[in-house]
Amino acid sequence: MIKISIIIKTLNEAANIAKAIESALAAVADYDGEVIIADSASTDGTVAIAKQFPTSVVVLEDVLERRCGVGPQLGYQYCRGEYIYILDGDMELDAAFIRKAIEILDHQNEVAGVGGYIHEMRTDNLELKGRIKRFQRARKKDSRDVDCLNGGGLYRRTAISQVGYLSDRNLHAFEEYDLGARLRSRGWRLVLLEDKAVDHYSYAMGTWRLLWHRIFSGRFLSSGELFRAAMAGRYVGRVLREVRIVPLSIGVWAYWACSILAAQLTLPTLTLLTAAGMPIAVMAIRTKSLNLGLFSVLTWYLSAGGFAVGVLRRRCPPEASIRSRVVHSAAHAVARPEATPESLWAG
Template sequence: MSKISIIIKTLNEATNIARAVQSALAAIADYEGEVIVADSASTDETVAIARQFPTSVVVLESASQRRCGVGPQLGYQYCKGEYIYILDGDMELDAGFIRKAVDILDRQHDVAGVGGYIHEMRTDNLELKGRVKRFQRARRKDKLDVDCLNGGGLYRRVAISQIGYLSDRNLHAFEEYDLGARLRGAGWRLVLLEDKAVDHYSYVMGTWSLLWHRVLSGRFLSCGELFRAAMAGQYVGRLLREVRIVPLSIGVWVYWALAIVLAQSALPALTLLVALGIPVIAMAVRTKSLNLGLFSVITWHLSAGGFVVGVLRSRCSPNAVIASRLVHSVDRDAADTGRGPLYAGAGLESGIYPVWSKQPAAQR
């Protein structure tokens, strides 16, 4: 068994994948390990670039199965590591964090996973700015037990085996929370370090373009899908206490039901207009930004609509094998010594140099 498996989940990450793979290879340089690129049927050059490195590359058989929860579980089907790190294709992993996380897992056997600080490299939209603020509020000195490891973490394989699967393939989002809830329900701990784990190169999109992207990708179905997962995993009470957007989504329906009842008595148009304006004004005051207030309220309503659809969607078994193709594999020992077929020219034609090969002096 390898010490570490790093699963890189990708979908159309041609501009980022080389950086992610190189950082993952650097992070396992001191360990017996492997890097697995789990691709959700990309339509760009992601897979072609990933194949230039000493990695295994697996591709989702059907694009209709794309979910945020699919990538980690797809990689898990192929990995062999004692510890497993989940890395997004637009992230760059910090090798120093991996060393510290491994040390904690080696010494503290009740810890199932270790995460760290996600450094956002782009904060040019309201969603990312809000994410940074939320993480800053959650950070503490030294290590801290947390509900889940958002943005990735290093997990103990034995703990994952105990709860049955790594990631719920049915989820369009919140897959890290679902994993954390199941691990905690089985008695495991999750630890968040103050140390930086990754640099995150997120979408180059404005606020409203990103919101529309979320709609098209099905992300707003995730509240309902998570509620269904919580019913199956018997953690609904915990979910309602810990994931704010779920009770908010339910609350939106209750709010508008009350508003419609009140509108029946007098001045229905005015009553509904006031009902629409109250949450926007309240959030604008709270966030000190009209744009952020409006963005928040629109997000709540999209999540509320998606909640109903997500609850009603059919689920497949999270344990079911995900149909996929292994399109590339490598004997790492051969690659490290220059005996593997990848060594001779991997990446040279594109200017991408694997971390284990010698780069021309002009590129160093």
């Protein structure tokens, strides 16, 4: 029986993947463990580099299925660990964190997952700067129960088996939140430690270039996709309370509906200009930055548009097998693609 599986999800991470794999191998060195690269059909040298290490490498066959939720679930199809860690291809894992997380899962049977501090190594854009500020406001000493483990975490296989699947393949984002909501609905706890879990080498691109990347990658569909997942998983109330962008996206539609209605009754041009400028002014004052205020409001509008599209998108069964192929096997034999994680666990 394997103690720990580390799944590294990748898409064009040739610049970072070697360090990610080395850190994962170091983290499992003291355990009976495995490292699995779950690649979403990279077009650079990611797979070639990964094949140089004692890891298993599986590749997504259909590029149209590329989403944030696909990678973890693809790796889950092949992994055999009692505990499972999800690592991005641009992260370096801290072995000390893994030891502490395993200790918690070994002795606290009600805990489904353990996460830690994500150390951002780059602050090239406003999104990352905002993310760091939000974390610093929320950061507390010791450990605390949380809604989800953003940025990765170590999960208990038996908890994942109970909720049916690891990651919803339909989601362009919020796959960690969806998993957390499903686990909490079954009574499991998620624990966040103050300890550093990873160093994160995020996108080396400026604010507006990153925004275009988010648009073309489909990320702005994710709030609507999450709402659909919440409807299927019966946790709509949770998502409205806990995921700010969902009620915000709905609120943007309501705000403009009311503004257009008001424009019909008063001075149309002045009313619409005021409606357009007020959110930017409020956010600029709140963030003490005109650029960050403008960026925030533009993100709201893109998310609101994506929400409508995402809600209407057809969903694939999230527990269905993802078409893939094994291109490299580690010393341990990997499972056949048609085998389910539960059947592997039973064996």
